[in-house]
Amino acid sequence: MNAHFETKAAARQAVWDALEEQGAARFPFPPHGRIPNFDGAPAAAERLFEGGLLREAHRIKVNPDAPQRHVRIEALRRGCVVFVPTPRLRGGFKRLVPQSIPADEVDAAASLSNMDQWAEPVTLAELPQLDAIVTGSVAVTHGGRRCGKGEGYSDLEYAILRELGHDPVPVLTTVHPIQVVETVPTDPHDLPLSGIVTPDEAHSVEDPPVPPSGIDWNALSDDDLDAMPILRRLQGEGG
Secondary structure (H helix, E strand, O other): OOOEOOHHHHHHHHHHHHHOOOOOOOOOOOOOOOOEEEEOOOHHHHHHHOOOOOOOOOOEEEOOOOHHHHHHHHOOOOOOOOEOOOOOHHOEEEEEEEOOOOOOHHHHHHOOHHHHHOOEEOOOHOOOOOOOEOOOOOEEEEOOOOOOHHHHOHHHHHHHHHOOOOOOOOOOEEEOOOHHEEEEEOOOOOOOOOOEEEEOOOOOOOOOOOOOOOOHHOOOOOOHHHHHHHHHHHHHHHO
């Protein structure tokens, strides 16, 4: 999308509207208010793994949204251990180990509605160092800037891992070409992208923005802290 946006809200609205108006959105509908599922999401997931962006990845975190279900499927098929965050990280992560999932059950195991049958719970303290993160996005730029649906959980999950001592890792996303815009404003605590993959193209970001080194406590409200109880615990440990 050849467009420049002065606010994240404007970028989100334009992308959601365009996906719907051009018939590129896929279930669940409407695309508004969520990480939108899109036409070509399976092809984008395949392309993500066919290039060099995840060549050395064995342990990856993948968001639970609909378009990245195909990423979870591809990762499991290719032997990657997949970690999926629970809502607000209240239950830590779910771990999917491909060796424990029958080949004909991989698609089901990657679905949120069936995942618990195959997933193992992993607390934050037990989470190993990851090799990469695949996140969902609403709007992105070729320079590695990203905005999600506005709740900030992907940003906070990354910051929490850094706060716990994890090393920084590449962050990738799969999107429809409509979601790639010219400019979108970002904040210092926002999650930067190392790679952007559409059904037809894999783009490696040469000089992505600097990732968060930890939690930006000044950017959090009391409501934010209440929504993710682990933030209260980490704040207490830091103090």
